[in-house]
Amino acid sequence: MFKRKTGNKQSEDKDKKPHSLNVDDLKSELQAVIGDCSDLNFRTLKKNGKKIVFCFLSSLIDKTSFDEFLLLPVQQNTQEEWTTESLAQILPIAEISAANQLKEVVASLIEGKAYIYVDGEPFGILANVGTTVERSLEKAETESLVYGPKISFTESLIGNLNIIRSNLKDPQLCMEDITVGKRVKTPGKLVYVKDIADEDNVNTFRQRISELDYDYIPDTTVLGQLIEDNSWTIFPQIMSTELPDRVTLSLMRGRVAVLMDRSPSAIYGPTPFLSFFESTEDVYMRWNMGFFLRMLRIISIFLSVLLTPAYVAVLTYHYEIIPSALLISLGQSRANVPFPPVLEALLLEFVIELLREAGARLPTKVGQTMGIVGGIVIGQAAVQAGFTSNILIIIIALSALGSFTSPSYIMGTAIRMIRFPIIVLAGLWGGIGIMYSFCFILIHLLKLTTIGRPYLMPVYPFRWKDLGYSLLKFPAQFLSYRPLTNRPVDNERFPKQKGREKKDVDE
Amino acid sequence: MRKFHKSNLFLLSVCSMTMVISAGCVQQKPLEKLGLITTTGYDMEGENQIKGTAVVQKFDPMTKSATKMITSFAKTSKGLRQQSNLQSNQKLVTGQLRSVVYSRELAKKGIIQLVDSLNRDASIGNMVYLTVADKTASEILEIETNNKGRLNLGTYMYNLIKQNVEGEQIISPTLHEFNHNYYDIGKDPVLPILKVKKNDVIIAGVGLFKGDHLVDELKHGDLFYLKILIDKYKAGTKEMGYTTDQLKKIMIKNENYTKKPIYSKIYVSIDNIQSRTKIELVDKKNLRFRVDVDLDSRVLEMTEALDLGKTASVKFLEKKLDTSMKKRIEGLLIRFKELGIDPIGLGNEYEAHLRGKPITQEEWDRKYKDVTFDVHVKNTIERTGVVD
Numbered sequence: 001m002f003k004r005k006t007g008n009k010q011s012e013d014k015d016k017k018p019h020s021l022n023v024d025d026l027k028s029e030l031q032a033v034i035g036d037c038s039d040l041n042f043r044t045l046k047k048n049g050k051k052i053v054f055c056f057l058s059s060l061i062d063k064t065s066f067d068e069f070l071l072l073p074v075q076q077n078t079q080e081e082w083t084t085e086s087l088a089q090i091l092p093i094a095e096i097s098a099a100n101q102l103k104e105v106v107a108s109l110i111e112g113k114a115y116i117y118v119d120g121e122p123f124g125i126l127a128n129v130g131t132t133v134e135r136s137l138e139k140a141e142t143e144s145l146v147y148g149p150k151i152s153f154t155e156s157l158i159g160n161l162n163i164i165r166s167n168l169k170d171p172q173l174c175m176e177d178i179t180v181g182k183r184v185k186t187p188g189k190l191v192y193v194k195d196i197a198d199e200d201n202v203n204t205f206r207q208r209i210s211e212l213d214y215d216y217i218p219d220t221t222v223l224g225q226l227i228e229d230n231s232w233t234i235f236p237q238i239m240s241t242e243l244p245d246r247v248t249l250s251l252m253r254g255r256v257a258v259l260m261d262r263s264p265s266a267i268y269g270p271t272p273f274l275s276f277f278e279s280t281e282d283v284y285m286r287w288n289m290g291f292f293l294r295m296l297r298i299i300s301i302f303l304s305v306l307l308t309p310a311y312v313a314v315l316t317y318h319y320e321i322i323p324s325a326l327l328i329s330l331g332q333s334r335a336n337v338p339f340p341p342v343l344e345a346l347l348l349e350f351v352i353e354l355l356r357e358a359g360a361r362l363p364t365k366v367g368q369t370m371g372i373v374g375g376i377v378i379g380q381a382a383v384q385a386g387f388t389s390n391i392l393i394i395i396i397a398l399s400a401l402g403s404f405t406s407p408s409y410i411m412g413t414a415i416r417m418i419r420f421p422i423i424v425l426a427g428l429w430g431g432i433g434i435m436y437s438f439c440f441i442l443i444h445l446l447k448l449t450t451i452g453r454p455y456l457m458p459v460y461p462f463r464w465k466d467l468g469y470s471l472l473k474f475p476a477q478f479l480s481y482r483p484l485t486n487r488p489v490d491n492e493r494f495p496k497q498k499g500r501e502k503k504d505v506d507e
Numbered sequence: 508m509r510k511f512h513k514s515n516l517f518l519l520s521v522c523s524m525t526m527v528i529s530a531g532c533v534q535q536k537p538l539e540k541l542g543l544i545t546t547t548g549y550d551m552e553g554e555n556q557i558k559g560t561a562v563v564q565k566f567d568p569m570t571k572s573a574t575k576m577i578t579s580f581a582k583t584s585k586g587l588r589q590q591s592n593l594q595s596n597q598k599l600v601t602g603q604l605r606s607v608v609y610s611r612e613l614a615k616k617g618i619i620q621l622v623d624s625l626n627r628d629a630s631i632g633n634m635v636y637l638t639v640a641d642k643t644a645s646e647i648l649e650i651e652t653n654n655k656g657r658l659n660l661g662t663y664m665y666n667l668i669k670q671n672v673e674g675e676q677i678i679s680p681t682l683h684e685f686n687h688n689y690y691d692i693g694k695d696p697v698l699p700i701l702k703v704k705k706n707d708v709i710i711a712g713v714g715l716f717k718g719d720h721l722v723d724e725l726k727h728g729d730l731f732y733l734k735i736l737i738d739k740y741k742a743g744t745k746e747m748g749y750t751t752d753q754l755k756k757i758m759i760k761n762e763n764y765t766k767k768p769i770y771s772k773i774y775v776s777i778d779n780i781q782s783r784t785k786i787e788l789v790d791k792k793n794l795r796f797r798v799d800v801d802l803d804s805r806v807l808e809m810t811e812a813l814d815l816g817k818t819a820s821v822k823f824l825e826k827k828l829d830t831s832m833k834k835r836i837e838g839l840l841i842r843f844k845e846l847g848i849d850p851i852g853l854g855n856e857y858e859a860h861l862r863g864k865p866i867t868q869e870e871w872d873r874k875y876k877d878v879t880f881d882v883h884v885k886n887t888i889e890r891t892g893v894v895d
Contacts, residue, residue, distance in 0.1 A: 315537060316535050317535065319538045319600070319603065320603065324603070324661075328564070328573075328659075330538065331566035332566055332573075335568045337539070340535075340537060428527065428530035429526070429533060430533065433526075
């Protein structure tokens, strides 16, 4: 919708004009452009009738470094003449550049740089004395882990890049500059390992982000939504994570990541459907445990989607298939309930969603108690009052739990949402309705793509070797190749033969 | 991003509208509004009329016991359902039917028209158990009312039969197996016979059918041999009786051993029986069948001390078992032949040796009279318990 529109190139040439070479005129020019910014400050010094002006946004610069590294050297410098050249020599600042374009100066001021201009000179100096407010590194909140590194991304792009660089000391690790957004230009980075990541994947990301014509993109999750292949679907096609190790693992498997300033999460792709059920813990755990956990997650997702609709379908249409051991307890608990099974199930699912949402909005400590207490009270009372059957409570709780096992919160939410139409269809058509909706979802998943790659990748098109990475988990010695799904350039992780070898003690 | 075409939207809305609108045509069967017939019984009632008795499982939050017995009269089983519906506040359905009882009188006349109605009803599973009542079916189903609905006869009878089938006591009497044996030429069905004992229902024996009508019945002792011939044992149990003279040779004559005989005969109980039976047509012209029975077992109990420590005496006991089993099996085969019934499926075996035209029931009935048998039984006692 947005990325297809290309920018208007002619207007850029018109904007190329130097600012006024007079200090007072420069001041008024800057005032005119960002004049309503109350924090645009000027500091003017005079020597031998020559004026020198420091322009900065006081909210963005570091006061002490401004005083110490800009003002102090200039004031103490009594011998030399004030020229741009000589000032550049004496300023003890690493990031310095020359500029005379008004537009560039304004953009730099907004980024937190200070502009130093000596009256009459053709160029001024842009010096970076900016500072940003940052929080310290913390444990991951939304993707909590038992095993593995606990560190999570913060809002600082530089900090995040630092973490990735120090995680992945590979000379081939590429960090390409990329600006995100048209009106508000947020700096971002396109991260990939040059001789692993497929060129096409990198190009797709680069092209989609650079062609994005959008005023303001607050977060990478929003960016992810904007560059997705299909924005109508409920299924997320680009993974967003706050775990640096998750990103580095993906990079080494040939995926491409995008980081943005002021965003505490990175996005990466291509991420097929099954990769949303992979946790980094599967990698850190022993392979058989990882295998079990992965299977557990996939089974629980199936249960989560199909259990409640199955209950509705069986109790409304297919009483024949109830096992005799369950028949009486099911029938007795249902006999109390005045609603048809569809309404009963929808009502309880609604209550569970309500609890989850309320729990998420409340402060952490209150939220937890409210979740538990609310669950028990509503569950107990609803059965006592004959509102729902107690078997449905178990089923709903099970499917809610199942949906939370997905390591990706977005995918968990998607799973929880597609349950509602299936329940309605199960109530309308019974087993046929479930089958209909299940087929619909399957066809839909087959049609989806992630960064131009099939969404159901290792399963369809079938890649036997990749199953060890996604659906199953193979022991490390059998994973000598990188997943074909990402089309890595360098396919080999280690020599295949070496993985199978068993070294004797004597050798 | 995929464009959403107007024609797609139209198609989608048409599809979903049809789904929603035509959903009204589907008949709902909410569990709590149904009366589930869990077991039914059929009796003859005078001329041209059957009496149907049904145990109905109901779900009522007010009362604890939620079964009800409904009796009605009609000509057909579907007619019975119509009549029964008039006596129930919930819609009667047969999807949870677990077992069916036919009275002895009905079974003697033939039950295929009633079994056929079960076959035609899609909601009835193939794993429904068919049984024959020792007297009348209503007598058995009345146990439910005698127990004030606490027994839950439908599941009780189902479990009674299922447990005994799994314990290798009787041959599985499902609707599926009845159909198979009935429609297969050269094989006849067998169904268990149920009997009322005080306020309980028990399995009294097995009814032998000729086609769809009851001809004879086997009591407990012969059931073992019938199952050996029809099926196989994986872990069966059997007790055999012998006179003291027969086993004198291997009895322990130790003075110190003060075990006094309680019975006048000696009984040996063997268990963990694994049987394999091979029935082979050895002479097609003279219709001679060779029946090979192999049994592996373990002696678990004997009423008098036998010297089973010696290999020779174990062999002796094996021989004894062979001869007595052979006698019973031969007796059973001859009895079947005289009655003209074929529960073992000799006709099937015969037909397997025919080329070309399949045999008809009449042809086989005629030929069955001339069949001769050659029975070989081989017992192997593998263990004699943990005492020695």
